[in-house]
Structures are given as C-alpha cells and as structure tokens.
Amino acid sequence: MDWKENYEYGIPVTELIERYKELYTGAVYDVLDHLGYPNQALAHGVKPIRQDMVLAGPAFTIKGIPDIKGDEDLRTRRIHLFNDMRAIGCPLIDTRDCSMDNQAAHYGEMNAVLGKASGVVGTVVDGGCRDTGFLLKDNFPVFCQYQTPVEAFMRWSYYDWQMPIGLRGALSSIVSVHPGDFLFGDLDGVVVIPRALVVEVLEKTEELVRVENNARAEFATGEDPVEIYKKYGKL
Template sequence: MSDNPYSYGVAVEDLVKRYRQLYSGAIYDVLDEEGLPHQALAPDLKPVRSDMVVAGPAFTLKGIPDSTGNENLRSKRIHMFGDMKATGVPLIDVRDCSFDTQAAHYGEMNAVVGKSCGVIGAVVDGGCRDTGFLLRDDFPVFCRYQSPVEAYRRWSYYEWQQPVALRGALSAVVPVHPGDFLFGDLDGVVVVPAAGVVDVLEKCERLVGTENETRALFASGEDPVAVYKQYGRL
C-alpha cells in the first residue's frame, strides 16, 4: 500500500457502494475467520436512527477533556476540516473522545461542515447532540449517547489522522488508523484494517452470495440437513 492511507487499488467510492450492500454480521464473520475477532466496537455504540448505515474509510480524531476552553485547541478544528477535504475521498469522521462522558462531541455543525469536506458519516465513541437536525438531513451518526451539553470548556479537539482507540466489544479498545474501513448498522460497528479492505470485501460478497442461496433453499422447504451439508451455513 502507498503512503496514501486511502489508496486501496480500487476507487473509494466503489468500495463504499459495495460495502453498503453487506451487513455487519457478515463482515465480522470474515474478520473472525481471518483471525481478527477483536474488530467489533462496543455494543452500546448505536446509530441515532435504526436504519442508518455507515461505510467508508476513517478520518481519525482524538479529543481530550478541557475545562479551560483553550482557544488554541478549539480553533484547531477549522484546519482539520481542510485536511478532510484535501483527501479527496468520502470519509467517516471517527472520534476517540478519551472516555469523556460529560458532553456531546458531535453535532449538526460538525455534520454540515464535514459534508462539505467529503464526510459521509460519523462514528463517535462519546455523545452527539442536535439529533433532530441529523435525522432531518438523513446524516448517519453512530454514538454512545445523546446530550444537549455543549463541549466548550469540557472537551476539545487535540489531534487528527493519528491512530486512535475506540471501546471494543471483545477487547477494551479497538485501534483505528486513518484509512481503516468502518462499517456500521443496527447491530454495531466493525473495523476492517486498511491492508485488508479489498480482500475482506470480496470474501464478504462471496459469503453473502452463499447465504442468499442457502436462505432461498431453506425458505422453499428443502431438507434443512441436506442444505446444511451442501453449504455449511445456518
């Protein structure tokens, strides 16, 4: 892979479109079979509306608690959005909130500016607010909770496009690097390491194809034992 974390050998737009045809369980199963069982994020990280889906490469952000309202930290975010736009690809805004639980770490203005810079969704290991606006705009956000509490003087942007750590389902945290691919639906969010984005996608597509064939046979009344022996899926 090149120094560009968003270079996969396949156009990012095509990857996003193909991943969106999948579901989190299938992606997790492939990762699990590849010896990567710890790629699921904590189960309380959910979409703000049940039918929302995110699929795309990570643009990572690390934020820290900040009770001072440090303007140097706060003003950094304007430059971050410019760096998002400079990637030239659709992105998922991925936020490591340093386990802060006091404030909302994402809101409507983040979404509006982010969308103008290529952001197609957000995964926030913390809180969001302005949820009604996010729903109105059909902008997918996955978060741990919703709160009206403003982040100013409570939490600030610190750095971005560095490895971050989000809470995991089977491990304390799941590392996320710029360019890793995130997929989220109602069942949760999984992280596909950048080096395996295309390989995992192709294996998932084959798996889903097999599942569709198996499902059709089960639904048609075929002998379940015979179908299971043929496909090994249930």
C-alpha cells in the same frame, strides 16, 4: 504529511462504499473473525441515531481530550482539521476517540455541516452527540454512545487528528483505528476493517452473502434442512 496514500485500496473509494453498503455487519464480522481478527467490533453502545442508518467509508481519525479551561487554541484548530479532511479528496468517516468522556456532546449539527463540505459521509463517535433532530432531518448517519444537550465547550476539545486512536470494543477494551481503516456500520453496530484487508474482506463477504442467499432460498422450499446444511457447510 501526505495522508493520501492511506486512502488507496486498488478500488475507488466510492465503489468500495457502495459495495460494502450492500452487505451487513454480521457477515463482515464473520469474515474478519475467520481471518483471525475477532476484536474489530466496537462496543455495543455505539449505535445509529436512527435504526435504518448505514455508513461505510475510510476513517479520518480524531483524538479529543478534556478541556476544562476552554483552550481557544484547541478550538480554533478545528478549522485546520476540516481543511485537512478536504485535502484528502475522497469520502470519509469522521471517527472520534473522545478519551472515554461520558458527559459532553462531542458531535453536533455544525460539525456535520463543516464535515459534509469537507467530504465526510458519516460519523462514528465513541462518545456523545447532540442536535440530533437536525441530523435526522438531514439524513446524516451518526453512530454514537449516547445523546445529550451538554455543550463540549469548557469540557472537551480537539487534540490531534490523523493518528492511531482507540475506540471501545465489544470483545476487547480498545479497537485500534488508523487513518484509512474502513468503518462499516448498521443497526447491529460498527466493525473496523484494517486498511490492508479492505478489499479482501469485501470480496470474501460478498461471496459469503451469495452462499447465504442460495441456502436461504433452499431452506424456504421446505427441503431437508440437514441436507442443505451438509451442502453449504457452516453458515
């Protein structure tokens, strides 16, 4: 399967990442909501391991499942997983559906080392993370539900990747994520931008932020806020 077509947006991925990182999730969410996509925010528990971390990039989707037998075939498949990441040839967000498991750590330092060598620039885990101190020292952005020292071996393992997955949502039970959808996260959480909307949402959010900045500057002058609201409409 050729996945590269899922990562073509008409604008280089590196430029998209840099432009999104100049924004904030609240504004991106507002644009998605206005476009009729209100259920694109992940569950409130998905937060960065350090408050100032920001991530942006296209999703490389991974599905994991409980693995109480420690299936060696499942574990060794991860080498192929990272090779498939590398083959795409652009920055990626390692995006993990952990099948609602709330016990083990589904991501850690070695995942980050392998991932970075394969093009990964950040990770979103609907589950747990460990080796957090190493990740912080490396300034590697990870967003997860919780942190724990519990090893995943004999508890959870990779099942498949580059398939539609479901992550817990803020307003819906599940937010669907497809390969090439764009993830953007900051202190307030993570939003998922469908691949077909990545450029449109970026441009509309940039315009929204420009208007907000103008309004903010006028509010700071002490002029009549009612008139300023009338001038700019709903902010």
